[in-house]
Amino acid sequence: xxxxxxxxxxxxxxxxxxxxxxxxxxxxxxxxxxxxxxxxxxxxxxxxxxxxxxxxxxxxxxxxxxxxxxxxxxxxxxxxxxxxxxxxxxxxxxxxxxxxxxxxxxxxxxxxxxx
Amino acid sequence: xxxxxxxxxxxxxxxxxxxxxxxxxxxxxxxxxxxxxxxxxxxxxxxxxxxxxxxxxxxxxxxxxxxxxxxxxxxxxxxxxxxxxxxxxxxxxxxxxxxxxxxxxxxxxxxxxxx
Numbered sequence: 001x002x003x004x005x006x007x008x009x010x011x012x013x014x015x016x017x018x019x020x021x022x023x024x025x026x027x028x029x030x031x032x033x034x035x036x037x038x039x040x041x042x043x044x045x046x047x048x049x050x051x052x053x054x055x056x057x058x059x060x061x062x063x064x065x066x067x068x069x070x071x072x073x074x075x076x077x078x079x080x081x082x083x084x085x086x087x088x089x090x091x092x093x094x095x096x097x098x099x100x101x102x103x104x105x106x107x108x109x110x111x112x113x114x115x
Numbered sequence: 116x117x118x119x120x121x122x123x124x125x126x127x128x129x130x131x132x133x134x135x136x137x138x139x140x141x142x143x144x145x146x147x148x149x150x151x152x153x154x155x156x157x158x159x160x161x162x163x164x165x166x167x168x169x170x171x172x173x174x175x176x177x178x179x180x181x182x183x184x185x186x187x188x189x190x191x192x193x194x195x196x197x198x199x200x201x202x203x204x205x206x207x208x209x210x211x212x213x214x215x216x217x218x219x220x221x222x223x224x225x226x227x228x229x230x
Contacts, residue, residue, distance in 0.1 A: 035218065044118075045158075045206065045221035091158060101146065101171055102160035103219060 002027045006106035021077045023092030031097040034075045040088040087113045117141045119222035136192045138207030147190045148208040202229045
């Protein structure tokens, strides 16, 4: 079974600075997708960024980028120029590309932005 | 931007009672999901639904749980006889297709409190 681990329950960063959230996963599969979801206090989970395992290039979405290390099974999220609106719970998630439709989530990292 | 909507936002129910949680997925989406998040724990997959059938379910989704798409817009989760351990946040999600690279869009969640 796949597992996703987020070892940082809480992180904080000064506004305008850069922060990296860690995620590792365990799987025996070679083809899968990884996601970062953001859950602000308003509760709705919003997709931040996704990475396809067969693509070596790291995904980037504006201020958000990932460092995907397939051999190490690591998928960290970097937030550049942190803004107050980035404060949220961040979840790393995995989904297999072999007909398995369920997302497997990590336990989340609560990110605080310090003004 | 279209959203997944869930009602109610908070439901308080006596143990042993039936509860129905409601979701309106995004209108052109064909795949529907329920997840739950017990306070302080990770988000867990419950069930996926396509073409009026359950396509996958987790071991959490026992005989006390059922899902239904009673009309063209609603997607419901019913818990027949609630237990204290059913207290959690329940998230509905939908995706356009059931393939892994199509992101699942989440609703705000329903907080279920069992007394």
